[in-house]
Amino acid sequence: MIEQYVPSASTFSPDIDHIIWLVLVITGFWFLLAEGVFFWLIFRFRARPGVKGEFITGEKPHEKRWVTLPHYLTLIFDLWILVVAIKVWTAVKITTPPAEETVRIIAQQWAWTFVHAGPDNKLDTADDVTIVDELHVQKDRVYHFELTSRDVLHSFSVPVFRLKQDAIPGRVIKGWFKPTLTGQFDVQCTEICGIGHGVMPARIFIESPEDHARWLKGPANVATAVPPSAPAAPATPGGTK
Numbered sequence: 571m572i573e574q575y576v577p578s579a580s581t582f583s584p585d586i587d588h589i590i591w592l593v594l595v596i597t598g599f600w601f602l603l604a605e606g607v608f609f610w611l612i613f614r615f616r617a618r619p620g621v622k623g624e625f626i627t628g629e630k631p632h633e634k635r636w637v638t639l640p641h642y643l644t645l646i647f648d649l650w651i652l653v654v655a656i657k658v659w660t661a662v663k664i665t666t667p668p669a670e671e672t673v674r675i676i677a678q679q680w681a682w683t684f685v686h687a688g689p690d691n692k693l694d695t696a697d698d699v700t701i702v703d704e705l706h707v708q709k710d711r712v713y714h715f716e717l718t719s720r721d722v723l724h725s726f727s728v729p730v731f732r733l734k735q736d737a738i739p740g741r742v743i744k745g746w747f748k749p750t751l752t753g754q755f756d757v758q759c760t761e762i763c764g765i766g767h768g769v770m771p772a773r774i775f776i777e778s779p780e781d782h783a784r785w786l787k788g789p790a791n792v793a794t795a796v797p798p799s800a801p802a803a804p805a806t807p808g809g810t811k
């Protein structure tokens with residue numbers, strides 16, 4: 571159901587969605603039950619004409635059961651969430667599948683720079699493709715990312731991947747993803763990083779292998795590529811009279 575609102579586009583996003591549902595159902599069940607019992611008790615033991623309201627201290631054994639029994643049941647449900655969460659954490663954060671490609675992601679106030687490996691599939695070579703606010707990846711390909719920041723704390727978030735990772739200046743944080751859908755989706759900064767935080771969105775383009783190869787070679791690449799030290803565009807001749 572979550573994917574009706576935010577598509578699920580990575581290999582691990584269904585597992586994250588499963589945890590969200592599990593937590594929602596368990597906490598929702600206990601919330602509704604606790605509130606139901608709470609209001610029923612208020613109604614049941616209310617003061618009425620001729621009947622004094624009862625003050626129950628909860629010290630008698632049969633009264634304590636109202637606390638201890640749900641308490642132990644809640645702990646069992648907590649353990650259930652913990653086991654599922656550790657399994658997903660291990661799959662997403664600990665066991666990393668081998669990279670088919672690596673992309674470098676650099677955050678700064680207030681833009682994202684993405685360094686793509688280019689046709690030779692190696693970073694730090696002449697054919698690297700460096701683009702601001704556009705990340706181009708292939709469907710069904712395992713990407714490792716190297717995330718860093720030039721200035722302050724940022725957070726790299728791709729909602730369709732259910733991926734969020736802080737970017738910390740002075741550190742290179744590694745992670746991975748494998749896209750499972752083609753399309754254009756949002757990339758967001760999810761750390762308040764200054765006055766321009768709200769204008770720090772980017773886009774991820776998940777392409778088929780053919781489209782990605784076309785993008786690497788085609789004019790779209792030339793049109794959107796921004797060299798790191800691009801000179802300022804000259805003024806249009808005749809523009810000032």
Ligand SMILES: [Cu+2]
Nearest residue numbers: 724759763770
């Ligand atoms: Cu930011």
